[in-house]
Structure formats: structure tokens, C-alpha cells
Amino acid sequence: MLSQFYCLFLLLPIYFFVDMTWAEEGDCRRLNRADIEGRLSTKTPYRAIANYDETPPKYAGCHPTRIWSIIRHGTRNPSESVILQAQNRLSEIKKRILDQPKPPICNAELKKLRQWHWMHLNATEDEKLLVAEGEDELIELAERMQRRFPNLLPELYNPEWYYFKYTATQRTLKSAESFATGLFGRHRIHTVRYPPPLHEDPVLRFYKGCGKWKTDVDKNPETLVNARRFLAEPQMQSAVQHVRSSTRLPDLQPEDVQLMYTVCAFETAWHRPRRNSGSMPDSSYESVWCNFFDVAALEALEFFEDLEYYWNDGYGYELTHRIACPAIADMFAAISSSEEKRPRRANATLYFTHSGTLLKLLAHLGLARDRKPLTHKHFASERLWRTSQIDAFATNLAFLRYDCDKEKPQVLVLHQERVVRLPGCPQDKDLCPLATLRRLYAKSVDHCDREEMCRVKAN
Numbered sequence: 395m396l397s398q399f400y401c402l403f404l405l406l407p408i409y410f411f412v413d414m415t416w417a418e419e420g421d422c423r424r425l426n427r428a429d430i431e432g433r434l435s436t437k438t439p440y441r442a443i444a445n446y447d448e449t450p451p452k453y454a455g456c457h458p459t460r461i462w463s464i465i466r467h468g469t470r471n472p473s474e475s476v477i478l479q480a481q482n483r484l485s486e487i488k489k490r491i492l493d494q495p496k497p498p499i500c501n502a503e504l505k506k507l508r509q510w511h512w513m514h515l516n517a518t519e520d521e522k523l524l525v526a527e528g529e530d531e532l533i534e535l536a537e538r539m540q541r542r543f544p545n546l547l548p549e550l551y552n553p554e555w556y557y558f559k560y561t562a563t564q565r566t567l568k569s570a571e572s573f574a575t576g577l578f579g580r581h582r583i584h585t586v587r588y589p590p591p592l593h594e595d596p597v598l599r600f601y602k603g604c605g606k607w608k609t610d611v612d613k614n615p616e617t618l619v620n621a622r623r624f625l626a627e628p629q630m631q632s633a634v635q636h637v638r639s640s641t642r643l644p645d646l647q648p649e650d651v652q653l654m655y656t657v658c659a660f661e662t663a664w665h666r667p668r669r670n671s672g673s674m675p676d677s678s679y680e681s682v683w684c685n686f687f688d689v690a691a692l693e694a695l696e697f698f699e700d701l702e703y704y705w706n707d708g709y710g711y712e713l714t715h716r717i718a719c720p721a722i723a724d725m726f727a728a729i730s731s732s733e734e735k736r737p738r739r740a741n742a743t744l745y746f747t748h749s750g751t752l753l754k755l756l757a758h759l760g761l762a763r764d765r766k767p768l769t770h771k772h773f774a775s776e777r778l779w780r781t782s783q784i785d786a787f788a789t790n791l792a793f794l795r796y797d798c799d800k801e802k803p804q805v806l807v808l809h810q811e812r813v814v815r816l817p818g819c820p821q822d823k824d825l826c827p828l829a830t831l832r833r834l835y836a837k838s839v840d841h842c843d844r845e846e847m848c849r850v851k852a853n
Contacts, residue, residue: 430662430684433692434751435699437659439469440531441666445811448541456798458546462728463792464745465722467565467753468528468572469663472656474521479695480512480657487650491641498642501686506682525566527664531788532569536576538811544713547742551578557740561598562591566746573744594846597724598747601754604717604848610710621701624770630698633691640686655695658684663787696782697773703781704768707753715757719842722758722835729795729805731792752789758838760817761809796825803828
């Protein structure tokens, strides 16, 4: 996305060293898998951040009666452009590494690099398709949610109880089917009903048809100014230098390093750690491209992407998160009871969508918000906006209505299967009164004129 800015690096001094004794046979030094998996931005596999505690949350005198959940698709293939870059430019880099008299990697990794290719992917036909790991992520997520809320998510499908919806993409369709598999079993998913999918779904993809957001944010060069400036910061320069050293290719450009990081991320997400017969991790499933990074380089590349998403999909512009109001209004409609004079909705509303939707919703809710806007100077600061944690593959957000014996209806909010307390709700307990939540987001429900917000005004 920022190829026009990479010329900033052409004047970098190249301090190069060739002490590669670590590359001798038998000494395959590599990063800890956890160090890699937790720093892959929006390509982070869900297993790296999932909550495996399946204990049902219990609140005296209250029980869950409704759920509204919106879920990002699971691990997928890259875009067409990334597949083509991997097949062409990364194959060139591979050849240049292998053509060195003594390639700077150990024999086991050298064998993997020789065998590496992405020719099994058809750039046009395979782009962004959900992969097997993505199916497993959604199956396992559904199973954990069902064990936490067995009465709310019963094993038998009933269209009056369950409402599933996905966007007009293969990756969300397959994610919905995988989630249904986790709830009902593979032999029952053919009974699940889905409404016709929409590419510009007003609830699941509210930003797609928003002309003003496209012009003022998505296509606005100023949106990328902080990411562009971070390219010249010492941390990013050091990351590029590290990869130049570890490959012994002193002329690698930042876009090459970014491509290596992206391929490392996808290959890591595709393959969860396996154990061999000796119960040791099987490194054959690990991406050879991750070898050329250290933790500091991964963190710099992760922050670079955090800046992009912060300004394009998060808190950078108010319009970006304001346009999430249709989803908030739909949530309140879904968790309101039939006694509140609203049309009858299913008890379990389950939506399957995309990264851009989840990030804008999180910002609309005030979650993962840092005290100051995130800029290129904030790399060393502790930050809440970490896409690796808040927007991994299969990222999920859920609102659960609880009916109580002695209180008015309450709401439990989960992000990544963990309880979160929204700004404005009580911070000393998990449940937030539905009336309080409704008051906090009254503007989102009562004054959600998306057409007006998205109108591009003539000059």
C-alpha cells in the first residue's frame, strides 16, 4: 500500500556484517514460535490469542437469554497481489540467497528454502479463500462458546432460535458453515438457513457503500502519513537492516522485507504447531521466511501495520467509527425482548464478516483506545491498539443479554471470548444494565443516518 514511500530507504547506510557462524549445520537457531505468532497483526492466527477457559460465567440470580455476535472470518489465503508477489519477487530473493557460496542458513532450513514455492496457489482463483486452519478456528470457537452457554447455544438447530448471516464472500460463508459445524455437527449443517448474502451489507459491511469514508479516509493520502513517517524511524530502519544482514542481501528494499513478513505471517497462520513421535515440535511446518527476522524486527513491522489500521479503520477519523452505528442498532434490536414491542428476533444472532467491520466496531465502542492518537513516534509506548491481539483471524465480539430475578436486564460483553467492560458501564462488575448501555449508545440507535453521514458533498 505504501510502495510510493519506500524510496526513503534508498539512502540508508548499509552496515553489513557476515559473521554467520549460527548458520552451520546442526545449529538452526530460530525464534520461539510464540514470539512469531503473537506479532503478525491482522494475519495473527486465532490460536495465539484464544481464551481456552471454557468455564461458564455465572452471575447470581441472572441467566443468559439472548446473544448477538459478530465474527471475523478465519485464516485465509492472501490477496491476488500478494500471491503474485510471492511467486515472482520472493522467488527471486530465494534464488539470490541460494546462489550464495555459503547461504546464511543451516542445512535443515536450506532444504526447506530450496523446496519453498507458492506455485500451488492460483492467484485469481485461490485469493482470500478460507483454508483448513480457518475452518478449525471457527469450529473450535463455536464449541467453546457452546460449552460456556449450553442453554443459549443448543446443539439442535432451530431457525426460530438461530439466525446466521454472512457477506457475499467464500471466506465468510465457509466460516459460518464451520461455526455451525461446531454447534450442530457436520451432518446437520445442511439444515441451517441463510438469507441471501450482500457485498455491501448495511450491517455486516456498513463501510462498503459509504462514499464519504472512501474519499475522506480510505483513499486519502493523509490517512497513511504516520505509517509513511515510521518508515524513517530508527526501529524500522533497524528491521530492514537486520533482514539485509540475515539474508546477506544488502540491497533488499523495505517492500521486500514487508513481503517476507507477510508470507511468514500467512504460512505461520496456516499451520499450527505439530508434534513428532518424540513429542517435540515439528519445525517442518514453520515458515522458512520467519527465520530472517528477530523479535525487534517483527515488532517494528507489526507497529507499521498497527498505524495503517488505526488511521484507516480505527480511531484516526471520527467518521470511520461513527458509520458503525447500523451494527450497534441491530445489536440492540436483537437483544431486546419481544415484550418491548419490537419484531421477534432469534435468540442467537450470529454474523460472519471482515476485519474492517470488527475494527470500526471496536472503535465505536471505545475499546482498545489509547489516551493519545497513535503516531509514528509511539513505537516505544505501551499501547492498547495492537491488531495482533484485537483483530486476529476469527476475531469475535459478543453481546449477551441476561435476565435477572431482582434486577432489570443486564448485558455481558465479550471480545475474543473475554469479558470487557465498556466505557460508561460499571467498571467494578462484568454486567452492564441494558438501560445504561442503551443510553450510552442512544445516538447510534436514534440518530444513525448513514446516508447523510456517507454523502459526498459537491464542492
